[in-house]
Amino acid sequence: MTSAVVAPGPAGALPDQPQASLCEVASVELQGQAEDLPVIFAAILAALGAVVAVEEVSGGGAQRRLRLGCGARARLTAGTPLDAKTAASGALTVALVLEDGGELAPEHVQAILRAVQRVPFTAHEMRVLRAQMPLTAALPHFLRPSCLARVAPVLTIHHMSDFLVMVEAIEAMGVPPQAMTVLDKGYRYRLTHRVDAHLAAAGIAVWPWMRAADALADHVERAAALGRRGLLVDDGGYTLPVLLRERPDLVPAFCGLVEQTTSGITKLEPWGADLPLPIFSVAESRTKATLESYGIADAAIRNVLALLPQEKFEGQAALVIGYGRIGEQLAEVLRSRRMRVAVHDEQLVRLVAAHERGFITDRCLSTLLREHLPTWGARRRPGAGLLPGLHHQSRPGIRRHRAGRGSPRGRRRRGARHPAAPGLRCQCHAGRRWVPDQLPPRRIPA
Known part of the structure; x- marks a missing residue:
């Protein structure tokens, strides 16, 4: 779903001139035909009805005008995407325009805009x-x-x-x-x-x-x-x-x-x-081990890239904790993206397998954190050997992730060493920033 705020006032209007109120817009893209529109609109109206009273619906075809409770007015429209040349066959963009929010609370406005997502899949x-x-x-x-x-x-x-x-x-x-x-x-x-x-x-x-x-x-x-x-x-x-x-x-x-x-x-x-x-x-099962691991690893990394589109991962350090079926594929996918990948596993056999594949390895996790300085980390499951409270970040140091208010790790003496990684020193009283004693890091052979 995409959303935006649109000011419908005339271009070049002076600040002291009266202007129309802002419009809230949310849209969703799907694939369907004209005959699917009644079903699509009915689903959105049902989702709207769970948030606010739909008092009146008028219009037909690809547009509906809505009078909602609390004096709000909205419009539903459907049409081809703006960039029709690159859109898939049968692509439709359905937009909900909240022209007047009336006396709706901000949280109700956001819930109304989210209703446009509540569309079942078309045939x-x-x-x-x-x-x-x-x-x-x-x-x-x-x-x-x-x-x-x-x-x-x-x-x-x-x-x-x-x-x-x-x-x-x-x-x-x-x-x-x-x-x-x-x-x-x-x-x-x-x-x-x-x-x-x-x-x-x-x-x-x-x-x-x-x-x-x-x-x-x-x-x-x-x-x-x-x-x-x-x-x-x-x-x-x-x-x-x-x-x-x-x-x-x-x-x-x-x-x-x-x-x-x-x-x-x-x-x-x-x-x-x-x-x-x-x-x-x-x-x-052998089927899951053979077919699914790569898909899970690839999807996980693509999701991270989609969440951080401005970040450059090529050339950065990554750490994979746990070299099982999915961990092995994670390491391979990260390396295919030109990252420098280190691997840690509690089982020596897996660690040797990772070393044979050319990954940086060490039996001591704190050593890898101190020397490899990963910008990106992946675990096989929560609690699988990760140092308490550590959040991986690139130079100049390793920043400690917030442990939570009231935690016994919540405050540290400035300059104190990390209890699980003696090579790290605290840089703030809150215990949220840890830096290595020496830079740059050395690569320690397995």
Whole structure:
């Protein structure tokens, strides 16, 4: 979504001349046909209605005029992008123009502008997505009809557009929308709001991951009414640990867990052999190890580049902590972007493998931080060996990330050494800036 503030007053108007009030504009680009406009506008109006009363709608075709509550007025328009030559086939730009905010509070204005993102995917866009994922889209044709007719899945997946193809395949294999529950992990991607709107339009219950216990209870009730047992499809250990800790009474209503990540398997280790459900670990499959790791690493780095478009990473130092499947691909992708990459891993075998691949390595993480001075860091999972509170930055030093108010690390004596990295000295009383004793850094062989 793009947004802007537009002053509709005449060009060259003097400051003391009366001018029209500022307009707030938000827009979204999608692919569709003219016949999709009624559905698109209806979805946006429904999202608007959840924020403010829509008192009157007038107009037709590619434009709607809206009279909203609190005296606000808005306009919905659709048309081809300004740069039609570079736009994809069938591209449309849908814009919401808030011409008069009336007595709306600023937070309500922003919520109204965000409503333009709540557009389900069009039929054309879904055809494009199916073409991009032919194996998932064709899966129902290779399995017996209604093979999932006895289960009600709880899907904890990243809300990216390809997830919708998976949902379509599950539905084609015998699971109606009312038998599905989706947990939103809270990661924000470019099309997350549209994915959520598409799921809601299909009648699928979407819950935030923070309310996993409530979501599981609601799911069990709906599944029982349909004569089905729940099936957990997880991506990071969001459901079964919550089920075992907070709602063990609901465990018999589920038939198993499909876990897609190593971190999700790790979160189940405290229960050991006492796990009450069978587990299918996709994380340990050869297909995932072969195909997915590079995609995850490449997507992670592309997201960082998109967030920091003005930064130059070529020639800078990077540190990868954890040389597993994804860590190995992260290191390779960073090196392909002409960065100087160092690797640390607690397992000596992996560290040797990284050294053989030509990466800078050291068994001591603090040595790598002190000598390599990374501008960019990546970990295999939270807490995987990273020094407490350190934020990687290029010369002249390493800046300490805020540990939080009231933390025992919150204040340090100026000039004090870091407890985990003796080669670093504190440069401020807040303990937020740490610099090496000597510059430039030396490269220490593994």
